[in-house]
Amino acid sequence: MSLMLPAIPPSSRSITGVAHDLLGALTGSAAELPPVRSAVLAVVDGLGATQLRSHAGHARRLAGAMTKKDVLSSVFPSTTAAALTSLLTGADPGRHGLVGYQVRDPRSGALVNQLSGWEQAGADPAVWQTEPTVFERAIALGRPAFAVGLPEYAHSGFSAATLRGADFRSARSAADRMAMALSLAEEHEGALVYCYLPEADKAGHKHGVASAEWVAALEDVDAAMPAALPAGVGMLVTADHGMVDVPATRHLIIDEDSPLQQGVAAIAGEPRMLHVYLEEAARADDAAAEWRRETEGAADVLTRDEAVRGGLFGAAVTEAAASRVGDLVVPARGLWALYDGAAEDQRAQGMIGQHGSLSPEELRVPLLRFGAFAR
Structure with missing residues (x-):
């Protein structure tokens, strides 16, 4: 048996380092990022580096900020439950414990959908996922912490596992979510603000990344990116994983x-x-x-x-x-x-x-710098 290992050099940067870098930028101790007044992390769910490059004409702001070096490795499994948790804790799935989309609870034998099935399976997010989140770490440093997402995610089990410590705010459209995130970063000195953009992932699952619907979702997300950021605010844009179309x-x-x-x-x-x-x-x-x-x-x-x-x-x-x-x-x-x-x-x-497996299309994601983080 020959395992198809990821086609990524072992030295590649991982999404697990993003939270550490952002906190370092807020305290002036980051090696990778300059000091900033406030920091924003925008996650475009499902937008792999391969997909962004191949659709650069439909994402001029995002693709325009991307160089050959602006790529991170996601984690395995390359799926939202595992990868978003790794982004927001700085830990691999083997540490934070969300090792797949759906897993079996060894205590009860119940299958736990780790995105939307916590309550049905009787799983306690605080017990299941014990790694400190980047928001809890920010609060411990005396920094305000916010998470901006869709209204239906405000009280989910997955949010309880991954957004602990954040003041959750919601807006329906990608543009409104991004505008809210930037306003929070400007109004709250030293803030760490997370903005979640799931539109491309949703369109990809339903229609595929080769579809007009996916391209339209990407265009909407790209249009939500600001032409300029408030003074002293740095923003990183990345993804949890990429995607492939399965015939x-x-x-x-x-x-x-x-x-x-x-x-x-x-x-x-x-x-x-x-x-x-x-x-x-x-x-x-x-x-x-x-x-x-x-x-x-x-x-x-x-x-x-x-x-x-x-x-x-x-x-x-x-x-x-x-x-x-x-x-x-x-x-x-x-x-x-x-x-x-x-x-x-x-x-x-x-x-x-x-997504979920080991292909470069699923594992390689962009890391884009805007505002005070721009090179």
Whole structure:
């Protein structure tokens, strides 16, 4: 078995360093950024470096700020729950514990959708995710901290896990959210302000990154970027992950009568990166061999121990995080996506744009500097 490792040099900067750099800019101690009066972090969900470069004509402000060096590596899995948490804590998934879109709670056996299913699964965000957020660290330094997002995210479990310490504000449009973030940065000396822009990710999932709808969403986000920032305010624009379009011809359906369902207690994760939980964990090696035969060419298959030892979830993995990782970890190759045909909810098969695996299109994201951060 040959694992398709990320095509990113080990020395590449990671999204896990962004929070540290922003706090350093506020205290005048950052090596990468100049001192600023206030700092804004804008995250364009789903906007990979590859997608931005290939659509530069539709994102003149964003693409115009990008050089060849302005690229970061996301984390594995390259999915919102894991990557946004890494951005906002500075920790790899192996430390903060959000190791996928959907994972099994080892205590209850319930599957936890870590974006929207905390309450249904009875998972406590404060217990599940214990790493301090960048907002808590800012408050400890005596700095105001704000998060600007959509109204429906104000009281979600995911927000409770990742936005702790922030004063949450909301606005419906991307332009209004960005304007609010800049106003907060100008009005509150020393503030750290986070602005979340999910429009491109939503359009990509539904229509694909090659679609007119995705291009329109990118244009809206680009138009929301300010022509100028308030004096002394620096802004970083980045993303949690990129995205690939999965054609219907690259759907691998694991039907109810598939041999891959034998001995499987649950399949979680997402189509580009499955967590497979076995009824008997001791069978992991044998199950991995079977999965490798049946998914050859479409996915890599690792046991939990192989994935953890290989550093996929970060250099250090806590016991709690490891307990949520599947007995098998199955990242998709190429443009493939794998689906649990026995699952009740098959809506994922309708998604065109997807992410979660190890391709450069999913892992490489831009890091753009504006205002007082501009070179």
